[in-house]
Amino acid sequence: MDLLVEFASNLWQLANEASPWLLFGLIIAGLMKTWVPTQILSKHLGQGHSAIIKAALIGAPLPLCSCGVIPVATQLRRSGASAPATSAFLVATPETGVDSISVSYALLGPLIAIYRPFSAIFSAIFTGFLVASIKTTNNAPMQSMHDSGATAKTSCCATTQTPAPTNTNAQAKDSCCTSTHPEKVQATAYEKTLLGIKYAFSQLIDDLVVWLFIGLLFATLVKTLLPAEFLLSYGSGLVAMLVMIAISIPMYICATASTPVAAGFILAGISPGTALVFMMAGPATNISTLGVIKSEMGSKVLIRYLVGISSSAIGFGLLLDYGLNKFSININDQMAHSHEMLPAWFASSCTLLLVVMAIKPIRRLLIK
Numbered sequence: 001m002d003l004l005v006e007f008a009s010n011l012w013q014l015a016n017e018a019s020p021w022l023l024f025g026l027i028i029a030g031l032m033k034t035w036v037p038t039q040i041l042s043k044h045l046g047q048g049h050s051a052i053i054k055a056a057l058i059g060a061p062l063p064l065c066s067c068g069v070i071p072v073a074t075q076l077r078r079s080g081a082s083a084p085a086t087s088a089f090l091v092a093t094p095e096t097g098v099d100s101i102s103v104s105y106a107l108l109g110p111l112i113a114i115y116r117p118f119s120a121i122f123s124a125i126f127t128g129f130l131v132a133s134i135k136t137t138n139n140a141p142m143q144s145m146h147d148s149g150a151t152a153k154t155s156c157c158a159t160t161q162t163p164a165p166t167n168t169n170a171q172a173k174d175s176c177c178t179s180t181h182p183e184k185v186q187a188t189a190y191e192k193t194l195l196g197i198k199y200a201f202s203q204l205i206d207d208l209v210v211w212l213f214i215g216l217l218f219a220t221l222v223k224t225l226l227p228a229e230f231l232l233s234y235g236s237g238l239v240a241m242l243v244m245i246a247i248s249i250p251m252y253i254c255a256t257a258s259t260p261v262a263a264g265f266i267l268a269g270i271s272p273g274t275a276l277v278f279m280m281a282g283p284a285t286n287i288s289t290l291g292v293i294k295s296e297m298g299s300k301v302l303i304r305y306l307v308g309i310s311s312s313a314i315g316f317g318l319l320l321d322y323g324l325n326k327f328s329i330n331i332n333d334q335m336a337h338s339h340e341m342l343p344a345w346f347a348s349s350c351t352l353l354l355v356v357m358a359i360k361p362i363r364r365l366l367i368k
Contacts (some may be wrong), residue, residue: 003224011220015106018216018260021106022352025099025256030200032062032098034192043080045089050126056121059093065207065254066094066283070292078180087305088128090293094283095120099208105261107219109334112320113273116279119316123280127308130190134300198367201357209358211257219264236271236321241314243270244274248281249290249306254285263335272331273321280313283368 044054065070069090077086095119105113157299187195253261262275294302324331358362 005153007224008072008109010223012351014219014223014260015351016214016344017102018106019350019354020342020347021102022212022256023354025097025102026200026204027197028098030196030198030204030274031193032196033204034196035189036062037151045076047082047189049129049132051082051085052088052132053125055081055088055128056092056124057090059089059124060096060117060121061098062093062099064093064351066252066286066289069093070289074292074296077296080303083134083301084128084132086297087094087131087293087301087308088124090305091127091284091309092120092124092290094253094255095123095280096178100259103256103259105337107259108266108272109331111329111334112276112331115316115320116276119276119280119312119320122314123284123309123316126312127305130304130308131297134274134304145221157220159202181299201363205354205357206360208256211253212260213256215253215260215264219260220269222264235265235269238314238318240270240274241317242275245281245310245313249310250279250287251282251284252286252288253282255279258282266331266335268289271317271325273317273319276320277313277317280316281309284309 012096044058045051059069062069073086073090073093077083081089101113101117104116108116108303114272181192258279263277265275265278293305305335323329
């Protein structure tokens with residue numbers, strides 16, 4: 001009975017630590033979803049090294065998990081994005097985001113909250129440059145499947161034919177253009193904001209809630225049952241990171257949900273650098289993502305994608321552990337004291353709000 005009480009207490013404590021920052025991140029992520037048009041992404045992700053850097057910087061804050069990023073990246077690729085830029089986008093987007101950064105601050109402290117997006121962006125750029133080293137047509141933007149007839153079939157406004165000399169035909173052409181492309185009604189700022197909040201507390205929270213709950217349970221079990229010394233003897237170093245890579249690659253877990261799991265690893269005695277490897281490799285790879293990369297961009301891109309993620313994750317993990325040891329920084333102290341400024345009643349209210357929003361029947365009564 002005492003063990004059960006301790007487990008429940010630890011679970012509530014961890015949930016209260018994460019919920020205010022998760023709530024904040026969900027709202028920001030939802031607003032970004034409705035305020036940043038997808039067309040802007042396609043425009044800037046063409047050829048060149050600058051496109052790789054842009055893809056990493058654009059993808060890093062976006063509210064897309066490792067499966068949610070797949071259709072977006074596929075559409076970007078088919079809309080003209082190069083293979084290196086698409087690869088960088090596929091790495092940066094699921095590895096970090098406004099929601100995962102805020103939860104990282106809540107559960108892991110300010111240092112990792114800053115270091116994590118930094119390493120994700122540079123990991124994406126490194127992977128993109130690795131893919132760019134392939135001297136094949138795979139690096140060129142992918143055209144539409146029916147590209148051969150695209151000029152004739154795009155619209156009645158195609159300019160491939162010689163313009164008619166008479167005003168009558170020109171007017172008919174203009175009429176055709178106007179009738180087949182009706183003007184879209186632009187949503188107001190209030191409507192965009194409302195749609196963003198609804199998205200955050202419906203589809204986005206649904207994408208996160210299962211793995212987030214599993215992660216919280218895992219962290220609670222570790223905190224309750226395992227002594228800190230359990231994994232200490234083999235919880236750091238290159239071998240531990242290679243094992244973490246092997247575990248992470250086939251797994252589906254989003255950046256936000258990976259955070260409490262990583263917190264559980266650290267509490268169990270695994271080094272912060274090894275936990276970082278999990279937070280980088282886990283969200284950026286899963287079976288679905290790897291299958292799409294192979295079908296859309298080929299095996300050579302897939303191999304470089306895996307090499308880029310694995311090597312950069314291990315490199316940044318080793319660098320983190322070295323820096324913490326060099327400057328005698330204790331991550332566990334930051335984890336314990338990173339959010340004392342938030343009152344207990346506020347944290348509990350945020351937890352209850354997230355629980356209510358995660359239950360679909362109750363949520364449907366509140367959000368219509």
